[in-house]
Amino acid sequence: xxxxxxxxxxxxxxxxxxxxxxxxxxxxxxxxxxxxxxxxxxxxxxxxxxxxxxxxxxxxxxxxxxxxxxxxxxxxxxxxxxxxxxxxxxxxxxxxxxxxxxxxxxxxxxxxxxxxxxxxxxxxxxxxxxxxxxxxxxxxxxxxxxxxxxxxxxxxxxxxxxxxxxxxxxxxxxxxxxxxxxxxxxxxxxxxxxxxxxxxxxxxxxxxxxxxxxxxxxxxxxxxxxxxxxxxxxxxxxxxxxxxxxxxxxxxxxxxxxxxxxxxxxxxxxxxxxxxxxxxxxxxxxxxxxxxxxxxxxxxxxxxxxxxxxxxxxxxxxxxxxxxxxxxxxxxxxxxxxxxxxxxxxxxxxxxxxxxxxxxxxxxxxxxxxxxxxxxxxxxxxxxxxxxxxx
Amino acid sequence: xxxxxxxxxxxxxxxxxxxxxxxxxxxxxxxxxxxxxxxxxxxxxxxxxxxxxxxxxxxxxxxxxxxxxxxxxxxxxxxxxxxxxxxxxxxxxxxxxxxxxxxxxxxxxxxxxxxxxxxxxxxxxxxxxxxxxxxxxxxxxxxxxxxxxxxxxxxxxxxxxxxxxxxxxxxxxxxxxxxxxxxxxxxxxxxxxxxxxxxxxxxxxxxxxxxxxxxx
Numbered sequence: 001x002x003x004x005x006x007x008x009x010x011x012x013x014x015x016x017x018x019x020x021x022x023x024x025x026x027x028x029x030x031x032x033x034x035x036x037x038x039x040x041x042x043x044x045x046x047x048x049x050x051x052x053x054x055x056x057x058x059x060x061x062x063x064x065x066x067x068x069x070x071x072x073x074x075x076x077x078x079x080x081x082x083x084x085x086x087x088x089x090x091x092x093x094x095x096x097x098x099x100x101x102x103x104x105x106x107x108x109x110x111x112x113x114x115x116x117x118x119x120x121x122x123x124x125x126x127x128x129x130x131x132x133x134x135x136x137x138x139x140x141x142x143x144x145x146x147x148x149x150x151x152x153x154x155x156x157x158x159x160x161x162x163x164x165x166x167x168x169x170x171x172x173x174x175x176x177x178x179x180x181x182x183x184x185x186x187x188x189x190x191x192x193x194x195x196x197x198x199x200x201x202x203x204x205x206x207x208x209x210x211x212x213x214x215x216x217x218x219x220x221x222x223x224x225x226x227x228x229x230x231x232x233x234x235x236x237x238x239x240x241x242x243x244x245x246x247x248x249x250x251x252x253x254x255x256x257x258x259x260x261x262x263x264x265x266x267x268x269x270x271x272x273x274x275x276x277x278x279x280x281x282x283x284x285x286x287x288x289x290x291x292x293x294x295x296x297x298x299x300x301x302x303x304x305x306x307x308x309x310x311x312x313x314x315x316x317x318x319x320x321x322x323x324x325x326x327x328x329x330x331x332x333x334x335x336x337x338x339x340x341x342x343x344x345x346x347x348x349x350x351x352x353x354x355x356x357x358x359x360x361x362x363x364x365x366x367x368x369x370x371x372x373x374x375x376x377x378x379x380x381x382x383x384x385x386x387x388x389x390x391x
Numbered sequence: 392x393x394x395x396x397x398x399x400x401x402x403x404x405x406x407x408x409x410x411x412x413x414x415x416x417x418x419x420x421x422x423x424x425x426x427x428x429x430x431x432x433x434x435x436x437x438x439x440x441x442x443x444x445x446x447x448x449x450x451x452x453x454x455x456x457x458x459x460x461x462x463x464x465x466x467x468x469x470x471x472x473x474x475x476x477x478x479x480x481x482x483x484x485x486x487x488x489x490x491x492x493x494x495x496x497x498x499x500x501x502x503x504x505x506x507x508x509x510x511x512x513x514x515x516x517x518x519x520x521x522x523x524x525x526x527x528x529x530x531x532x533x534x535x536x537x538x539x540x541x542x543x544x545x546x547x548x549x550x551x552x553x554x555x556x557x558x559x560x561x562x563x564x565x566x567x568x569x570x571x572x573x574x575x576x577x578x579x580x581x582x583x584x585x586x587x588x589x590x591x592x593x594x595x596x597x598x599x600x601x602x603x604x605x606x607x
Contacts, residue, residue: 207450214475214498215400221502222406226413229504246502253499257475267478270451275480282479282528 029073035086036076043085043172046092056165058173059182061085081174088171095167099160106149106156113146188368195366199264199301206264214256221249268307272297273330276307284314287325294332298389305367306330306337306387309360313341313383316356321345321381332389339385347379360385392515393437396421397428397454398473399446403498407441410501414508424448425457432461432468439492439515444474444481455481462488469514473498479528482521494520510556519556526554542583549576 043061050056061081076082117139125134132138174182224246231242268276274292281288297303310328317326323345331338350373351357357373360383364371369387394416398404408418419435422428424447432440440461444454458470469492472485482495494514500522501507510520521529530551542550545566552562563573 210445210475211400211450215403218475218498218501219400219402219406221499222403222410222504225502225504226410230413250499250502253502257497257499261476266445266451266476267480270449271478271480275478278480279478279528282531284531287531 032077033073036073036082039082039085039089042089046088046168046172050165050168054161054165056169058169059179061172061174081178084171084175088168091167091171095164099164103153103157103160106153110146110149110153113142114150116142116146191366196301199304202264202304206260206266209256209260209263210266214253214260217249217253217256221246221253224249264304265307268303269300273303273306276303277310277328277330280307280311280314281328284326285318286323288314289325289327291328292330294330294337296332296389298332298337298387302337302367302387302389305363305369306339306385308363309339309385310341312356312360316349316383317341317343317345317381319356320349321347321379323379323381335389337387337389339387341383342380344380346377347375347381348377349373349375349381349383357383392416392439392512393435394418394511394515395428395431395435395437395440397423397425397431397440397446397457398443399423400443403443403501407501410504411508411511414504416508416511425453428454428457429461432465436465437468439469439471439511441471441473441511443498444472452481455485459484462493466492469493469517471496471511471514471520473501477522477525477528479525482525482529490519492517492519495525496520496522497524513556519554521555523551523555526551529554542580546576546580546583549573550580553577553580 047058047060050058116133120133120139123133125132131142173179224242227242228239228246231239234242265276265279267279273294277290277292281290298306310330314326314328317323321343323343326341326343329338329340329342349357351361351371361371364385364387367387369385372384372386373381374384375381394411396404396407396411396418398407398421404421404423408421411418419437420431422431428440428442428446440458442454442458442461444452446454454474455472458472461468462470466489470485471494472481473496474481475498477495477497485493485495492514494510496507496510500510514520530547548566549562552565557565559570559573559577563570566573
């Protein structure tokens with residue numbers, strides 16, 4: 001109630017002043033600013049009231065965005081949120097009064113009627129609305145009504161609070177579409193964060209393996225190699241054991257090398273997509289024409305996704321397409337990175353057929369990208385990926 | 392041979408020192424990062440620097456940049472670049488300009504001690520040592536764009552071995568054919584690639600690799 005009175009007075013006065021001063025634009029602006037600030041402050045007070053008294057958390061209304069102070073003022077003045085909050089601050093008083101009256105009336109009547117038998121005899125016989133207050137039947141009926149009212153009273157208070165809450169949530173909180181928009185923003189941000197974190201984790205593991213296990217294994221293979229050349233006179237079984245260990249160490253190195261490269265290609269960071277992709281193309285067992293026309297650099301996560309998209313698409317071509325040549329085109333325009341991998345194989349590629357293409361689709365989608373596969377039976381197959389340059 | 396080793400892993404640095412010292416070479420200095428390497432090369436002017444690609448502070452390609460810079464400043468100092476993964480792009484950058492006294496090998500190759508020491512000596516004497524993996528990448532890249540397709544599979548094989556810096560005798564041994572057969576393949580390669588035949592092993596490699604560079 002007191003909050004309601006304050007907000008009603010402040011909001012209405014300032015609004016009236018603003019409206020009145022609108023003709024003298026210069027004077028209206030400071031009052032408008034005061035009004036907007038008051039609306040914000042009152043909303044804050046109301047939100048904490050709902051949180052502390054009723055345990056209702058009303059999400060904060062959206063803050064206007066703008067480069068300059070003037071732009072923010074304009075945005076806030078135009079925002080539907082602002083005027084819905086204004087509406088609530090005006091409504092708070094009548095709503096509060098109504099609720100207060102209703103609740104106190106019900107309680108008062110309930111208490112008065114329940115205790116009626118104690119004082120009915122002091123009242124005039126037809127004292128109230130012409131009721132027979134001295135008839136025991138009538139007193140009993142009114143007392144029962146009082147008990148019922150007493151039972152109903154908390155529910156009335158609850159209902160009043162609920163109506164207040166519903167109105168407050170509807171008017172003070174962000175509108176539904178705004179709430180959804182905010183949710184989408186939050187989800188987009190957290191998903192981008194998750195994708196970036198996964199990428200950073202791969203880089204970290206790659207670096208750890210490079211600095212740790214790989215160096216140690218090279219050292220081991222080197223020592224076994226030295227032993228192999230120096231211990232030529234050792235007994236046959238010992239020599240054989242060293243030879244086998246040496247070969248196995250080299251094999252392990254080769255396997256670890258491919259695995260580490262599959263985590264993250266280091267050349268991508270210092271030379272970019274062109275260099276990293278020409279490494280894959282040069283290793284492909286079929287001729288691949290590579291064209292990369294990317295003037296700047298995209299975000300590291302997007303570059304990594306683009307790299308793995310091409311790697312996986314080419315693996316797919318080599319494994320399944322029975323192609324004789326393939327082509328990789330990468331272009332960047334208007335903040336979009338576009339990749340097209342084409343082969344002259346027998347077609348029929350689909351994300352449902354193998355986990356490779358499905359993984360591609362998932363990785364692309366996680367970065368807000370689009371994957372299209374055009375692979376009619378008989379070929380040719382075109383896999384196109386469209387990614388935002390910034391994640 | 393006077394050698395400088397630039398490698399940030401202490402384990403590998405010590406291993407390389409032992410390996411090269413065993414073979415009778417003199418490791419005059421070591422460095423743990425690219426800046427230190429440049430300072431050490433300037434001071435000692437070794438016959439050859441064995442350089443790791445990824446070194447502090449950024450752990451990306453500072454070793455490669457240092458190798459290229461060293462070749463520009465001190466052409467008489469040979470450079471053998473080692474890496475856990477060989478990149479076609481790095482090879483092209485490293486071989487741009489001159490191919491004398493340059494090597495680019497996978498780190499794994501140090502496990503085959505004798506071959507590795509041979510490669511160090513070959514590069515230190517002004518020759519070339521390219522990892523088979525690098526060579527096949529360069530050939531694959533060039534095949535997509537040039538008349539190398541005219542070569543027979545056997546000639547391609549011979550060319551690969553040549554690009555690794557091997558002599559005719561070594562190629563003949565590797566392919567289990569006679570020296571004469573190899574010479575015939577080699578002259579065919581030169582003819583098909585339109586390159587003038589040259590007498591020395593080294594100049595021949597230069598010609599082959601220069602051709603690969605042009606294609607790449």
